[in-house]
Amino acid sequence: MIVKTTISSLWLAPAPDAEERLAAIFDTAPGGTEIFFRADDVAVPGDNCREMMKLFRKHQVPLHMAVTPAWLTKSRWTTLSKWSGNDDLFCWHQHGWRHVNHQKTGKKGEFGTDRTKAAKKADIAKGRAKLEAIMNDDFHPFFTPPWNRFDIETGEALTELGFKAVSRSDGEMKKVPLPGKLPDIFINVDLHTRTETNPVEGWNALLGEFEAAIKTGRIGVMLHHQRMNGAAFKFLDTCLLVATNRSDLQKVCFKSL
Numbered sequence: 001m002i003v004k005t006t007i008s009s010l011w012l013a014p015a016p017d018a019e020e021r022l023a024a025i026f027d028t029a030p031g032g033t034e035i036f037f038r039a040d041d042v043a044v045p046g047d048n049c050r051e052m053m054k055l056f057r058k059h060q061v062p063l064h065m066a067v068t069p070a071w072l073t074k075s076r077w078t079t080l081s082k083w084s085g086n087d088d089l090f091c092w093h094q095h096g097w098r099h100v101n102h103q104k105t106g107k108k109g110e111f112g113t114d115r116t117k118a119a120k121k122a123d124i125a126k127g128r129a130k131l132e133a134i135m136n137d138d139f140h141p142f143f144t145p146p147w148n149r150f151d152i153e154t155g156e157a158l159t160e161l162g163f164k165a166v167s168r169s170d171g172e173m174k175k176v177p178l179p180g181k182l183p184d185i186f187i188n189v190d191l192h193t194r195t196e197t198n199p200v201e202g203w204n205a206l207l208g209e210f211e212a213a214i215k216t217g218r219i220g221v222m223l224h225h226q227r228m229n230g231a232a233f234k235f236l237d238t239c240l241l242v243a244t245n246r247s248d249l250q251k252v253c254f255k256s257l
């Protein structure tokens with residue numbers, strides 16, 4: 001498995017006023033604004049994964065864990081399951097199958113147009129069967145695609161396989177509509193895979209995403225724990241504190257869909 005561990009520029013040059021600015025942005029959120037958090041590329045129980053889970057338990061905020069099936073083993077699950085405690089805060093669900101790119105050109109995708117529907121459906125079914133066999137009742141039938149995107153046939157396959165919702169990124173619904181009533185609980189804030197080389201630009205863009213998300217009525221925050229450093233953990237801690245201090249924000253959990 002290949003997981004990028006590059007730290008985005010903003011986490012290498014933390015803005016001293018970032019936490020204040022974030023709190024001011026949350027103050028503008030109308031009551032009833034929804035918020036949820038989703039962690040991608042989960043399966044291997046390393047130190048960063050444990051720290052991330054600890055923070056969500058400390059603040060008692062739900063976290064949606066997108067697990068790559070090919071990377072999970074029984075012993076890895078035993079550890080993750082132990083770390084999750086008895087709080088029922090973690091919504092374990094499927095993140096592709098092997099997290100590999102099958103597109104010959106253009107943007108990366110495990111479930112894009114360069115494979116047959118049968119091949120894509122078989123991979124999703126294989127991944128789900130593996131997660132169910134290892135996690136039993138802790139598995140929930142939601143699908144987060146690697147790179148936040150898939151093609152129209154994948155949407156059909158997910159419906160046929162009985163998935164209850166998907167989670168992509170903001171804007172995908174316009175590009176690839178979903179069949180039937182399959183909802184997309186999309187993310188619109190990217191904490192750790194930011195590409196701005198200038199940290200000031202990175203901070204402005206990140207905080208701008210929180211502002212724009214609030215205007216839509218739902219903040220969906222994506223995490224990549226392998227790419228977190230101390231500054232990123234500190235900011236996440238503040239973010240969870242600010243969110244929990246606002247009791248009129250709705251902490252969304254896919255499980256209640």
Ligand SMILES: [Zn+2]
Pocket residue numbers: 040041095099145146147
């Ligand atoms: Zn991923």
